[in-house]
Amino acid sequence: MSAGTAGTGTGAAGTGAAGTGTGTMSTGDRRDEAATTGSRGTRLLGLGVLVGVVALILLGFFAAPADDEQRDAVRMIFVHVPSAFLTYTALLTTAVGSVMWLWKRSRWWDIVAHSAAEMGVIFCGLTLFTGSVWGRPTWNTYWDWGDVRLVTTLILLLMMVGYLALRAAGGDENAVATRAAVVGLLAAVNLPIINRSVEWWANRTLHQKSSLTDGNLEDLTLFTLFVGIVVWALFFVWAMVHRFRIGWLEHQLASVELEAALVQRRAEASAGSAEEASL
């Protein structure tokens, strides 16, 4: 299948995501890039992520000040909040991809939705884990079933795991994509509920109200948090590019295998006809 039949946006995203234009690629570059899902752009991005992680560790553990109340436990904010931010980003990307699949029937958008959902599960799991670990020294508990934000985030994680299970179950490619798109959109309904839960159910949560912009955080803490979000976002982009390309290769492989099966079936049918004719 050519890129043109994959659906709208393939060419633009392909060149954008890869960071290279095929038209200007040398033969050597093509051979190099064809062997993996990486490219010069993703390698640079990966290097940026590694440098960013080192900077984040240095800032988070040695530069940012401890909190008066939480003391050093506050340093969990630098991994917890970016994970939550990327959970939202991944799920929104899945929702957009799902809408586009239902609207345009574009395989490109379907793969984007699937790729983002996989990362959404990882980031959502990390959000819950880091939140629980942070909650023990701060709230004296790992988990509280009465906390609306915790429970709605868990529901989101379960829905996204269901999304991936639906994908893994197999079946007709288009039907699976459509069902998954519906689940992806249903899961996205959870986002505003999770986000606003601390305001709507203020007496049923251990979480504080949104406080990132109210000026209570130290400047260096806020800066380190910003670095954490940027590093996690760069990782998200890097992983999205690779995961998208994997999804595309899987789609191509399925086409190749289908084509081979058809050729074999035709060959068997012609051999059968020739045998009947000879009798």
Next chain:
Amino acid sequence: MTHLGYLLAGWGVSLGCGALYAVRLVLRGRRLSAAVPAGQRRWMTSDTASVEEAGT
């Protein structure tokens, strides 16, 4: 430093999961790239370039 165990658990699992997922993506991409014919490997390749690449 206070709460070091919690911090190491939270940061360690976060960074470790990210690293494991990254390695898994790269390995999975290599395996699939090898399984798909060269002409159908590039999702950003134009029709003309695909034909040229398949020819080489």
